[in-house]
Every structure is written in C-alpha cells, then in structure tokens.
Amino acid sequence: MTRLAIIDLGSNSARLIVMHIYHNGAYNLVYHQKEPVRLSEGMSKEGWLQPPAMERAIATLKIFAHMCRLFAADQILAVATAAVRTAENGRDFLTRVQEETGIQFEVISGETEALLGYIGVINTIDIKDGLLFDLGGGSTELTLVRDRKPVQVISLPFGAVFLTERFKTEDRVTEAQLIQLRQFVLQHLDQIPWIRKLNLPLVGVGGTARNIAKMDQKRKNYPFNKLHNYRLGRLSFEDLWKTLLATTLNQRRKLPGLSAERADIIVAGSTIVKCLFDISQGTHLIISGCGVREGLFFQNYLPRQGEAEIIEDILSHSTENMLYFYKGHIDHARHVTHLATCLFDSLQAIHGLDSRMRSLLRVATQLHDIGITISYYDHPRHSAYLVENARVFGLTHREQMMAAVVAGWHNGLTKFVRNRIYGEFFDEADWQAVRKMALFLALAESLDTTQMQLIPDIAVYLSEQKATLHLLGSNPAPIERQSAERHIRWFRKEMGMDMVLE
Numbered sequence: 001m002t003r004l005a006i007i008d009l010g011s012n013s014a015r016l017i018v019m020h021i022y023h024n025g026a027y028n029l030v031y032h033q034k035e036p037v038r039l040s041e042g043m044s045k046e047g048w049l050q051p052p053a054m055e056r057a058i059a060t061l062k063i064f065a066h067m068c069r070l071f072a073a074d075q076i077l078a079v080a081t082a083a084v085r086t087a088e089n090g091r092d093f094l095t096r097v098q099e100e101t102g103i104q105f106e107v108i109s110g111e112t113e114a115l116l117g118y119i120g121v122i123n124t125i126d127i128k129d130g131l132l133f134d135l136g137g138g139s140t141e142l143t144l145v146r147d148r149k150p151v152q153v154i155s156l157p158f159g160a161v162f163l164t165e166r167f168k169t170e171d172r173v174t175e176a177q178l179i180q181l182r183q184f185v186l187q188h189l190d191q192i193p194w195i196r197k198l199n200l201p202l203v204g205v206g207g208t209a210r211n212i213a214k215m216d217q218k219r220k221n222y223p224f225n226k227l228h229n230y231r232l233g234r235l236s237f238e239d240l241w242k243t244l245l246a247t248t249l250n251q252r253r254k255l256p257g258l259s260a261e262r263a264d265i266i267v268a269g270s271t272i273v274k275c276l277f278d279i280s281q282g283t284h285l286i287i288s289g290c291g292v293r294e295g296l297f298f299q300n301y302l303p304r305q306g307e308a309e310i311i312e313d314i315l316s317h318s319t320e321n322m323l324y325f326y327k328g329h330i331d332h333a334r335h336v337t338h339l340a341t342c343l344f345d346s347l348q349a350i351h352g353l354d355s356r357m358r359s360l361l362r363v364a365t366q367l368h369d370i371g372i373t374i375s376y377y378d379h380p381r382h383s384a385y386l387v388e389n390a391r392v393f394g395l396t397h398r399e400q401m402m403a404a405v406v407a408g409w410h411n412g413l414t415k416f417v418r419n420r421i422y423g424e425f426f427d428e429a430d431w432q433a434v435r436k437m438a439l440f441l442a443l444a445e446s447l448d449t450t451q452m453q454l455i456p457d458i459a460v461y462l463s464e465q466k467a468t469l470h471l472l473g474s475n476p477a478p479i480e481r482q483s484a485e486r487h488i489r490w491f492r493k494e495m496g497m498d499m500v501l502e
C-alpha cells in the first residue's frame with residue numbers, strides 16, 4: 001500500500017489530504033484537514049508576507065507534518081499558490097517552512113494551478129462544456145472547457161481576501177463600495193474575450209463556491225449532506241448574493257451554512273461569481289468539492305496505473321474503484337452486471353427506461369454486495385448506505401440515491417427506505433424506475449446464486465402475454481432457477497406479463 005499526502009497552501013486556507021493506494025489499485029481518501037491561515041493578509045499594500053500570517057501558516061504546517069508522520073505517508077506532494085507566488089519574501093518563507101516542518105513546497109504558476117484544478121474537476125464531475133473557476137484568497141483561475149478539454153486558461157491576480165482588503169467589504173457594504181468592487185472585477189473580465197456570452201454552466205472550486213452551496217442547501221432544507229456536484233440556478237444564486245449584500249458582518253456570521261471564518265470575505269468572493277455569471281451569461285452553478293489536491297492526486301496516480309491524466313469514463317472508473325476498495329467478489333459482480341443489463345436491453349420495449357437508467361443499473365449491480373464488508377446479514381441495506389455515500393463520480397445526487405435503492409433491493413423489495421431522504425428526492429416516475437431496475441438486479445443475482453457463473457447468458461423472447469427467459473448453458477443450475485422463480489409475481493406486477501424460465 002502507498003500512502004500519499006497532498007498539501008495545498010493557498011492565500012486563505014491550507015489543506016491536507018491523505019490518500020491510500022492499495023495493492024489492488026484501489027484508492028481512497030482517509031484524511032482531510034483544512035485550516036484558515038490567511039497567508040495573504042496584509043499583502044495587498046506591501047507585497048510582503050506579514051509575520052503574523054507566516055506564523056499562523058507555519059503553526060498549521062507543523063500540525064500537517066505531524067499528521068503525515070502519524071499516517072506514515074510514503075510521499076508528500078506540497079504546492080504553494082498565489083500568496084507565496086506573488087510575495088517578495090515567498091521563497092524565504094518556504095525555506096523557513098522546510099527547516100521547521102521538513103516539508104518541501106513547490107511554488108506553482110497560476111496556469112499550473114488552473115490545470116490541476118481542471119484535472120480534479122473533469123475526473124470527478126460529468127461535464128462536457130463549462131467555465132471552471134477556482135476562486136481562492138489571492139487569485140482566481142479560469143478555464144474554458146470544451147468537449148472535456150481545456151481550451152483557454154487564465155489566472156487573475158485577485159481573490160476573495162485581496163478584494164476584501166482593497167475595497168473594505170468586511171462589514172456592511174455601501175452602494176459606492178459595491179460599484180467600485182464590481183467595476184474592478186468587470187474591467188479585468190472584459191479583457192478576456194473568450195468568456196463573453198458563453199451560455200455555459202459555471203463550475204466553482206474553492207471555499208467561496210462551497211459556502212455558496214452550503215447556504216443554498218440550508219435555505220432550501222436540502223436533505224443530502226453532500227456538496228460535490230451540487231447545482232443551483234442563476235436566480236437562486238443572485239437571491240443569495242443580494243441577501244449577503246444586505247447583512248452586517250455579525251449577521252453573516254449567523255447565516256446557516258456560512259462558515260464564520262469566511263463571513264468577512266464572502267461578499268467579495270460571491271461578487272466575483274456574480275460578475276462571472278453576468279459576463280459569461282452562465283446558465284447555472286455547479287459546485288466541485290475536488291480541485292487542486294485531487295488534480296495532484298490523479299496526476300500522480302493515473303500514470304502509475306498506465307492511464308492518461310483524464311479518465312475517459314469517470315462513472316465506470318469510480319464505480320470499479322469502489323468495487324475493488326470494498327474487495328467485492330469481482331467475477332460475481334461483473335457477471336450479475338452482464339445478466340442485469342441483458343434483461344434491461346431485452347425488455348426495453350416493455351419497461352421504457354432510457355440509457356441513463358441503464359447506467360444507474362450498472363452502478364447498482366456492480367456494488368450490490370459491498371455491504372457484506374459491514375455484515376453479511378441485512379447486507380443489501382448496508383450496500384444501499386455505502387452506495388449512497390460512496391465516492392462515485394458522474395452521477396447527480398438524485399441518481400446516486402436511485403442507484404443506492406436499487407442495490408438495497410437486490411434481494412427483493414424491503415422497507416429499509418422508510419423514513420429516509422429518498423422520498424424527498426424521488427417522484428412517482430423515479431420510484432417506478434427504481435422498482436424495475438431492482439427487479440432486473442434481483443433476477444440477475446438469483447441467476448448467479450452459487451456465484452459459479454453456471455448460467456453464462458440469457459435470451460429473452462417476448463409474446464403478448466409472457467416473457468420467456470432462456471437460461472443458456474450446459475448446467476441445469478437448479479438452485480439458480482429456483483431462486484429466480486421467486487420473483488415471478490414481482491415480474492408480473494412491474495412488467496404486466498408472466499415470466500417463464502426455460
């Protein structure tokens with residue numbers, strides 16, 4: 001096993017993640033720590049890192065070094081961004097950091113920072129075209145993505161901390177301050193011709209974007225505690241932005257979802273987002289919980305596995321990673337997936353589900369048994385919980401919950417979904433789709449009850465009154481057949497016809 005620690009020292013925050021890469025190639029996040037260091041505080045006037053800010057950062061990095069030792073990190077990848085990059089004494093500061101903590105930092109350019117953020121986002125969010133922004137304390141990186149490729153990149157020399165200090169927007173903001181702030185940001189954006197009138201989604205990385213999502217979730221009583229791939233419309237964002245403008249610092253500190261440590265810089269940060277919406281005519285905002293740190297990880301991990309830095313199919317990749325991480329029965333999972341998708345395809349004319357539902361079915365079937373790692377007894381329910389919370393990328397929150405319920409029903413419909421959040425996400429059409437997909441999974445699971453792949457394939461023939469499932473193979477497989485026959489009533493209820501096994 002390889003233990004990889006990654007540190008991102010930004011202008012506002014310092015972050016540490018520890019990733020484990022296991023012998024079978026699976027990887028998993030095992031630790032995350034974030035501390036507000038405000039390294040760029042006071043820099044806007046003099047261009048020098050100030051002693052109090054450096055002391056805060058070094059104290060935090062000493063803790064990070066301790067955690068790296070505690071987790072027995074084999075390698076530490078540490079990068080410093082805008083504050084150190086632009087400071088006159090940035091190099092001297094990093095020399096002191098290495099002497100006192102043993103951590104050697106690399107100062108990365110704005111373009112490299114944008115590239116790493118792009119790698120972190122594009123490998124974890126299923127988006128083809130969009131305007132990515134990484135809004136930090138001292139800089140803002142913009143990347144235009146077309147067909148999943150970065151076609152334009154720029155680093156702007158301002159962020160939430162920088163603008164807050166320059167325009168004094170810590171407390172209540174006057175109309176004059178807001179006009180000056182917006183003019184400053186828009187003047188910079190006006191010089192970038194390729195961001196105008198894009199009509200694309202904005203994808204936000206960084207603390208400002210995450211806090212926007214947290215506040216919006218609280219305002220809407222959002223029942224799922226997950227930020228990555230959370231989406232909000234332009235009108236929702238603008239309503240939230242106007243609320244922030246009308247508050248004092250003390251009032252903002254009490255706003256649900258807003259971190260108290262970010263209450264003084266959120267007006268400047270959200271105004272940058274507002275300007276990006278205005279000039280690009282953004283359609284909506286997508287929040288990414290992954291950025292530079294995950295970009296560094298993928299840049300380091302994927303070549304080791306003989307893969308390119310950009311994963312072609314992030315849903316399949318992340319699902320398979322979860323299967324290997326939970327040490328599932330690989331052959332059984334893949335065979336059940338094959339049989340379930342065969343049923344889905346053969347019965348397309350009856351069930352009427354689209355190709356997206358087929359993808360959800362494949363996720364659920366591959367991960368349907370991972371709950372055994374908690375307990376074999378009632379493992380479908382445990383599988384549902386794990387699928388719901390797994391780092392499966394490429395699904396919306398609603399889709400991930402649908403896959404979770406399908407996995408939880410692979411032994412038949414049970415009542416584990418009562419009093420859960422699923423009902424707040426699903427409408428009746430969703431429930432119908434989930435029941436049909438769960439039926440296909442349950443049948444496929446039954447047809448490999450012994451996990452010996454005795455039924456290598458099935459052929460389905462439809463008539464007006466019944467569906468005949470031909471179980472192909474030389475072995476009679478009586479256990480599989482008997483298990484599958486228990487679902488005849490369920491099949492009749494969902495499909496509206498009888499099922500016959502031959």
